[in-house]
Amino acid sequence: MSATTAPLTGDKDNEATETKTDPVSRWADERLGLYKGTKSLIRKVFPDHWSFLLGEIALFSFILILLSGVFLTLWFKPSMTEVEYHGSYYPLNGVSMSEAFASTLNISFDVRAGLLMRQVHHWAALIFIMAIMVHSLRIFFTGAFRKPREINWLIGFTLMILGLLEGFAGYSLPDDLLSGTGLRIASGVVLAIPIVGTYLSYFLFGGDFPGHDFIPRLFTIHVLLVPALIVGLVTAHLILVFVQKHTQWAGPGKTNENVVGLPFMPVYMAKAGGFMFVIFGVVFLLAGLVQINPIWVYGPYTPDQISAGSQPDWYIGFLEGSLRMMPNWEWNLWGHTISFNVLIPSLVVPGILFTGYALWPFFEQWVTGDKREHHILDRPRNRPTRTAIGVAGITFYGVLWLGGGNDLIATHFHLSVEALTWTFRVLVFVGPVIAFWCTKRIALGLQRRDKDKILHGRETGIIKVSLDGEFSEVHEPLSAGERYRLTAHEVQKPLELGPATDENGVPRPGGRGLRLRAKASKAMFSDHVETTVEEYKELEAGHGHH
Amino acid sequence: MTRTSGIGKESSVVNTLSARRRHPLAAFVVLFLALGLIGATYATLGSAKAKAASSAAATPEQLAEGQKLFQSACSSCHGLQAQGVQGSGPSLIGVGAAAVDFQVGTGRMPAMQIGPQVQAKPPVYTQEQIDAMAAYISSLGAGPDVPAADVYTPDLSDQGSVANGGVLFRSNCSQCHNIVGAGGALTDGKFAPPLRQTSEKHIYEAMLTGPQNMPIFGNSVMSPQNKRDIIAYLMHSRTEAGSPGGLDLGSIGPVSEGLFVWTIVLGLLIVIACWIGAHTTKASRARVAHFEATTGKDATNNE
Numbered sequence: 001m002s003a004t005t006a007p008l009t010g011d012k013d014n015e016a017t018e019t020k021t022d023p024v025s026r027w028a029d030e031r032l033g034l035y036k037g038t039k040s041l042i043r044k045v046f047p048d049h050w051s052f053l054l055g056e057i058a059l060f061s062f063i064l065i066l067l068s069g070v071f072l073t074l075w076f077k078p079s080m081t082e083v084e085y086h087g088s089y090y091p092l093n094g095v096s097m098s099e100a101f102a103s104t105l106n107i108s109f110d111v112r113a114g115l116l117m118r119q120v121h122h123w124a125a126l127i128f129i130m131a132i133m134v135h136s137l138r139i140f141f142t143g144a145f146r147k148p149r150e151i152n153w154l155i156g157f158t159l160m161i162l163g164l165l166e167g168f169a170g171y172s173l174p175d176d177l178l179s180g181t182g183l184r185i186a187s188g189v190v191l192a193i194p195i196v197g198t199y200l201s202y203f204l205f206g207g208d209f210p211g212h213d214f215i216p217r218l219f220t221i222h223v224l225l226v227p228a229l230i231v232g233l234v235t236a237h238l239i240l241v242f243v244q245k246h247t248q249w250a251g252p253g254k255t256n257e258n259v260v261g262l263p264f265m266p267v268y269m270a271k272a273g274g275f276m277f278v279i280f281g282v283v284f285l286l287a288g289l290v291q292i293n294p295i296w297v298y299g300p301y302t303p304d305q306i307s308a309g310s311q312p313d314w315y316i317g318f319l320e321g322s323l324r325m326m327p328n329w330e331w332n333l334w335g336h337t338i339s340f341n342v343l344i345p346s347l348v349v350p351g352i353l354f355t356g357y358a359l360w361p362f363f364e365q366w367v368t369g370d371k372r373e374h375h376i377l378d379r380p381r382n383r384p385t386r387t388a389i390g391v392a393g394i395t396f397y398g399v400l401w402l403g404g405g406n407d408l409i410a411t412h413f414h415l416s417v418e419a420l421t422w423t424f425r426v427l428v429f430v431g432p433v434i435a436f437w438c439t440k441r442i443a444l445g446l447q448r449r450d451k452d453k454i455l456h457g458r459e460t461g462i463i464k465v466s467l468d469g470e471f472s473e474v475h476e477p478l479s480a481g482e483r484y485r486l487t488a489h490e491v492q493k494p495l496e497l498g499p500a501t502d503e504n505g506v507p508r509p510g511g512r513g514l515r516l517r518a519k520a521s522k523a524m525f526s527d528h529v530e531t532t533v534e535e536y537k538e539l540e541a542g543h544g545h546h
Numbered sequence: 547m548t549r550t551s552g553i554g555k556e557s558s559v560v561n562t563l564s565a566r567r568r569h570p571l572a573a574f575v576v577l578f579l580a581l582g583l584i585g586a587t588y589a590t591l592g593s594a595k596a597k598a599a600s601s602a603a604a605t606p607e608q609l610a611e612g613q614k615l616f617q618s619a620c621s622s623c624h625g626l627q628a629q630g631v632q633g634s635g636p637s638l639i640g641v642g643a644a645a646v647d648f649q650v651g652t653g654r655m656p657a658m659q660i661g662p663q664v665q666a667k668p669p670v671y672t673q674e675q676i677d678a679m680a681a682y683i684s685s686l687g688a689g690p691d692v693p694a695a696d697v698y699t700p701d702l703s704d705q706g707s708v709a710n711g712g713v714l715f716r717s718n719c720s721q722c723h724n725i726v727g728a729g730g731a732l733t734d735g736k737f738a739p740p741l742r743q744t745s746e747k748h749i750y751e752a753m754l755t756g757p758q759n760m761p762i763f764g765n766s767v768m769s770p771q772n773k774r775d776i777i778a779y780l781m782h783s784r785t786e787a788g789s790p791g792g793l794d795l796g797s798i799g800p801v802s803e804g805l806f807v808w809t810i811v812l813g814l815l816i817v818i819a820c821w822i823g824a825h826t827t828k829a830s831r832a833r834v835a836h837f838e839a840t841t842g843k844d845a846t847n848n849e
Contacts, residue, residue: 050823291791308730314804
């Protein structure tokens, strides 16, 4: 830089930034040029809505899991070596147990803040997976998975599965009675896989269950492999959010081409940062006040013991339920047992549920044939069939989940476990159908209510008496902005194939696939509420109330 | 002569017995005599001892009072002689005072209705009335007696006792009663009741008498010391030292933790998210005033 031009540019920069930047940032920026390079990143605009913060709950609880997890690794010994316990928790004195369990007791009773950190780790894990699921459902019901976000949907889905695995691995590590019981079920599930099950189980456990290899192996998976995958995928997930910009709700001035909101820096930095510390606060408060997984009362795992109320953490509860409600079916073919009683509930059911969930965006795109980009969110009522399928899925999952706690439901509501199991067996099939039908009706009803509001305005509750003695309610027309918000969506209509042959007798192009697509489209979009031309004219004519 | 005749007489009895020893009924006669001897011994020694212990304090007035209470409160199901009624109540002959003290003391008896399982409720009778009923039932046939306070009162300062109780509880009790006695479900609407509020005496009596679906842990199966250790462990688990880490959410395991996180914690987090989502940077009052002054428009009108 020449001596003559330097003061000029310098003055110009100073003029421009003088009122905006504090001296420290200016000093740093003049020397590092950070602002120029990261401008697009830190000025990225994000829209405001509470439901856009659900993913952040997952992110921040994950940070807390990483931090508390590092603390725990300093004292945890992933070893199945048998030791005799002599520590501060004297009710277990003299009991022989694995080093893994003994070191977890040590963390809980002898390491300063150890119990608090264990509880932080466990509560944060429960919140992490819950937040992932709630966030994922928000994406599903608002159609935020549509192009260009299908890959990010799959990344998010993978993160959810990894979260389940990571959680289950963590639950199994302390080698308490619950851990061992859970692992015994997991080993049973592996054994139930036809042909390769036995080999897989021997491979995983390094011989017969429980063996001596599994806890150290699980430890490596829990603290190294899965966290590394999660960190990598979370990074990719967030990069894609930046690259693809955030979706937004329809509204005046909000289009498919823009994002209306506030810049990442400083507004969202402050908001997200604040939210992070609030979540840290909530988790620490929880960990300080509410006990979680009191391993000392479960005692060390021994295969001959079991306690009533043995359940997995909530996110595995649906598998527990599906296992509990499954009838005891098995086939014995040529000396080989095929255990449908384990295979179906623990592999087939979650397999169908998860595959369907992961592939939904691709299925929907195939049915609609819509290859456009979508950055405006759907209101769930405006996509009745998708919403209804989502609620049916939640109902299916929910019944399985309830089934996992059948014994506790029985004791707390004075019911019989057998009656409950049969109720769940029926509900798991009937419940989703009822839920689908009700949701679809409710969604269509809400659409009609929206339409009524658009055409006739809001009911004010003011009753007028005309000179003739006629009573009528005054309707107040909606504001233009509100009207826009309610009508911004397009009405998806079913695919019409037309006649099989045209007037010249030439068959319609497209084979079985197209016909199948038309069928699916008809099932999904036949029921719709739309504003007709006459109604639109009426609206335009300004008869906003009658 | 006399002597020889004496010998002859004697030998004739022996001979007679000896001659009949291979009689088909001989074995039965011996068995009958042996059983009679044992029964007589037991009746004079064992039963007397048991009776002496159980009804040591039982006065005739108490027995009369107990019988009166029994006939008014219990006999409709258990029969006027406590012999039991098919389909409504078992025989109480030989159940012992401990069973009466447990069943009536925890309010289970008199039962309100016949169901999968009789439920505990606030006791209907005073301890004196229960003692009278127990004395009366005990007088009908020997059974386990109400334990003395020093038999069931645990020594919480004895760490070995608490530790032994923990081992015994986890291997004998927790499969039905859950990890610290929060209770659990059994088949057909039956259940293992929670032990979190149960008194030491009643826990001891339950082990001794095996009420409803519970197995009997008699003194030959589990020594009084072991029973006391289990009570010590349960009492310790109710203290702060036995249950560190905060609210135990009912000590029923991961289900209540999951319920808690999906209701209270998720609710709280969403309230916070709504608060953060709703509060955003706003134009300053000065700017709004300036906008309205220069354009003549209402800044709050979105249109």
